[in-house]
Amino acid sequence: MFQLSLESLFAFWAGKMLIKLARWTGHGGTSLSGKWARRLSPTILRELSRQCRHGVICVTGTNGKTTTSSLLASMLGQAGFTVLHNRSGANLIFGITTAFIARARWNGRLDCDYGLIEVDEATMPQAVREMPVTAVLVTNVFRDQLDRYGELDTTVAYIDRGVRELGPGAVLALNADDPRVAAIGSSRSDLDRVYFGIDCRAVAQAELTAAADARRCANCGNEFEYSSIYYAHLGDYICPACHYRRPEPTVALSGLAQETFRLSHLAIKTPNGSFEAILTLPGLYNAYNALAAAALAWRLGVAASAIVRALGVAGSVFGRTEEIPVGDRNLFMVLIKNPTGANEVLRTLLAQETGRTWVIAINDRFADGEDVSWLWDVDFECLAGAGPERIIVSGIRAEDMAVRLKYAGVPVERIAVENELARALDAGLAQVSPGETLVVLPTYTCMLELRELVAQRGYARRYWEV
Amino acid sequence: MGYSLRICHLYPDLMNLYGDRGNVMVLRQRALWRGIGVEIINVSLGDRTDLAECDIIFVGGGQDKEQSLICHDFRMVKGSSLAEAIEADAAVLAICGGYQLLGQKYLTHTGEEMPGLGVIDVWTRGGTRRLIGNVVIQSDLDGSDQTLVGFENHSGQTFLGSGVRPLGRVISGNGNNGQDRTEGAVYRNTVGTYLHGSLLPKNPWLADWLLTQALQRKYGEVELAALDDELEESAHRAALRRAGSQ
Numbered sequence: 001m002f003q004l005s006l007e008s009l010f011a012f013w014a015g016k017m018l019i020k021l022a023r024w025t026g027h028g029g030t031s032l033s034g035k036w037a038r039r040l041s042p043t044i045l046r047e048l049s050r051q052c053r054h055g056v057i058c059v060t061g062t063n064g065k066t067t068t069s070s071l072l073a074s075m076l077g078q079a080g081f082t083v084l085h086n087r088s089g090a091n092l093i094f095g096i097t098t099a100f101i102a103r104a105r106w107n108g109r110l111d112c113d114y115g116l117i118e119v120d121e122a123t124m125p126q127a128v129r130e131m132p133v134t135a136v137l138v139t140n141v142f143r144d145q146l147d148r149y150g151e152l153d154t155t156v157a158y159i160d161r162g163v164r165e166l167g168p169g170a171v172l173a174l175n176a177d178d179p180r181v182a183a184i185g186s187s188r189s190d191l192d193r194v195y196f197g198i199d200c201r202a203v204a205q206a207e208l209t210a211a212a213d214a215r216r217c218a219n220c221g222n223e224f225e226y227s228s229i230y231y232a233h234l235g236d237y238i239c240p241a242c243h244y245r246r247p248e249p250t251v252a253l254s255g256l257a258q259e260t261f262r263l264s265h266l267a268i269k270t271p272n273g274s275f276e277a278i279l280t281l282p283g284l285y286n287a288y289n290a291l292a293a294a295a296l297a298w299r300l301g302v303a304a305s306a307i308v309r310a311l312g313v314a315g316s317v318f319g320r321t322e323e324i325p326v327g328d329r330n331l332f333m334v335l336i337k338n339p340t341g342a343n344e345v346l347r348t349l350l351a352q353e354t355g356r357t358w359v360i361a362i363n364d365r366f367a368d369g370e371d372v373s374w375l376w377d378v379d380f381e382c383l384a385g386a387g388p389e390r391i392i393v394s395g396i397r398a399e400d401m402a403v404r405l406k407y408a409g410v411p412v413e414r415i416a417v418e419n420e421l422a423r424a425l426d427a428g429l430a431q432v433s434p435g436e437t438l439v440v441l442p443t444y445t446c447m448l449e450l451r452e453l454v455a456q457r458g459y460a461r462r463y464w465e466v
Numbered sequence: 467m468g469y470s471l472r473i474c475h476l477y478p479d480l481m482n483l484y485g486d487r488g489n490v491m492v493l494r495q496r497a498l499w500r501g502i503g504v505e506i507i508n509v510s511l512g513d514r515t516d517l518a519e520c521d522i523i524f525v526g527g528g529q530d531k532e533q534s535l536i537c538h539d540f541r542m543v544k545g546s547s548l549a550e551a552i553e554a555d556a557a558v559l560a561i562c563g564g565y566q567l568l569g570q571k572y573l574t575h576t577g578e579e580m581p582g583l584g585v586i587d588v589w590t591r592g593g594t595r596r597l598i599g600n601v602v603i604q605s606d607l608d609g610s611d612q613t614l615v616g617f618e619n620h621s622g623q624t625f626l627g628s629g630v631r632p633l634g635r636v637i638s639g640n641g642n643n644g645q646d647r648t649e650g651a652v653y654r655n656t657v658g659t660y661l662h663g664s665l666l667p668k669n670p671w672l673a674d675w676l677l678t679q680a681l682q683r684k685y686g687e688v689e690l691a692a693l694d695d696e697l698e699e700s701a702h703r704a705a706l707r708r709a710g711s712q
Binding site: 143152153215216218221364370371372373374375376377396397398399400402403404406407412415417 | 479480482483484485486487488491492495529530531532535598599600617619662663664667668697698700701703704705708
């Protein structure tokens with residue numbers, strides 16, 4: 001009758017009630033429930049997750065976890081699978097536990113084919129230990145929140161430790177274009193590897209940007225030679241000394257054409273044939289996310305037609321990129337959290353000449369990364385000549401952002417400092433004319449706060465309703 | 467007569483993990499805004515540029531792997547001309563890994579000893595715990611009582627010998643080793659420190675101190691023109707508040 005031990009059942013009920021309570025009081029706390037339930041029964045996640053009929057898929061990496069896992073969830077859904085997905089982006093062990101508690105019925109029974117779990121890099125070893133993981137997808141590894149994990153190599157080591165604990169025959173989907181990611185799990189020859197990568201010279205960049213992290217071979221330390229670079233350190237590389245090189249992609253993006261700001265045309269090549277799809281998300285970074293999801297979906301047996309349908313309705317995922325009508329104006333919000341992601345966002349926005357007024361909101365809370373040094377690795381210099389006419393900087397570290405823009409060559413007359421997010425939002429909206437778009441680039445906790453503000457004014461749904 | 471400065475950025479490709487390149491951007495802009503010409507030269511592995519010909523030298527922090535990669539090059543290829551520059555009063559700013567490499571030695575926590583350049587009298591021991599967080603220190607480097615704000619992220623603990631004086635006294639955070647309340651080291655016109663942030667954008671007085679030392683060494687008595695530092699000062703104050711509230 002019950003799927004859970006008595007201890008876990010009680011913990012599960014306590015967790016369920018905490019979720020109800022949080023929703024009822026209007027706090028969207030996504031990890032509190034899991035935290036308390038785990039305290040009452042440390043095995044609760046094991047007991048809930050083992051009910052997934054085809055096991056659990058973990059999506060990890062620095063950038064694109066949320067978008068990639070949402071696209072993959074949609075592809076699996078289109079193929080007729082039922083999927084449990086931690087879609088609010090709570091990707092630490094407490095948040096993951098909450099996602100399982102929220103989904104299971106009151107008797108502790110979970111009815112789903114796949115658990116699809118976005119996992120923070122440092123949580124990977126624990127996630128693999130506690131859940132029956134049958135597939136792991138690694139998007140990329142960039143510098144991000146180094147204050148939390150120390151260094152880039154530590155981040156890779158966490159993922160690698162998780163991968164080493166996988167059961168035999170598990171699927172490992174890796175970004176071939178990211179030298180450090182491609183080398184993950186190299187000690188495990190029994191895993192079923194799928195490499196994804198771009199094979200399309202037309203989208204390559206002229207040179208490496210400052211935020212490129214892994215320009216040197218992890219084996220011997222020599223500088224890679226790149227025959228093409230797509231962004232940051234992602235590209236087709238070879239080490240001239242030890243000949244470590246990009247693995248041949250199993251699933252490749254062979255064509256990419258940006259049709260409009262939010263619409264790209266993709267050509268995807270798999271060992272059983274090619275197909276074309278329309279992706280309703282902006283930028284090269286989202287094409288990577290789409291490719292990653294498509295590669296793993298393909299390996300799991302999802303038909304090309306289901307992949308194409310999912311990409312076509314991708315729209316946008318909570319918080320990463322969203323467009324909210326605010327009265328007769330438009331709010332376009334894109335999360336920024338690390339140099340590589342931010343550079344891609346800037347490149348995409350400037351290419352489309354989006355927005356004459358921007359708000360850039362920087363907090364330094366734990367979830368944002370407490371070290372704001374990363375702002376100096378973002379190439380804000382591109383805003384000096386072109387770009388928005390007015391930039392309102394906001395958040396706890398608004399002044400740091402203002403100084404960054406000043407030294408990037410943005411004239412100080414174009415910069416306004418307003419620490420309070422509510423006032424920055426109002427000032428921004430007052431600057432744009434009816435029908436125009438206000439661009440907002442927040443860090444994570446600024447984004448949560450902004451969504452709350454917009455929701456209070458009745459313009460967007462609260463995030464746990466998404 | 468027009469002034470000009472040659473600024474060397476050492477290992478910009480390898481030792482730039484925590485936005486340390488911001489320091490070079492600030493030195494460059496603050497010179498240009500005053501009509502001082504600037505030449506930036508990037509010097510990396512294998513490059514035999516004569517560092518004694520440079521007016522300002524900057525080296526940032528890197529990951530352990532990158533640091534071990536440059537360690538040999540730093541001592542064998544750059545070592546003699548860098549030491550010559552330092553002894554001849556060039557203005558040098560070395561952060562985190564760069565600071566450690568200028569010292570006598572680095573003892574890893576497994577007991578292995580790696581020699582440093584030995585040009586400043588400090589030594590470092592690898593710790594098991596990372597010291598991470600906002601830092602505020604008090605410094606009298608420019609003769610007045612000033613604060614410096616930054617962000618530290620290091621596992622090495624550095625101890626000062628008698629040949630250097632600390633850059634400042636820790637008001638909040640860990641500093642050199644988390645024990646003796648010192649942060650950074652100063653020897654001639656060379657400043658070593660653990661402060662990222664980036665450091666100079668929020669502490670424009672230190673940027674101006676480095677520019678002043680470099681100009682005076684080259685041209686004799688020089689007074690820097692004042693700049694409007696309202697934004698920089700407000701970022702400095704915001705960081706002070708942030709460190710105080712934690």
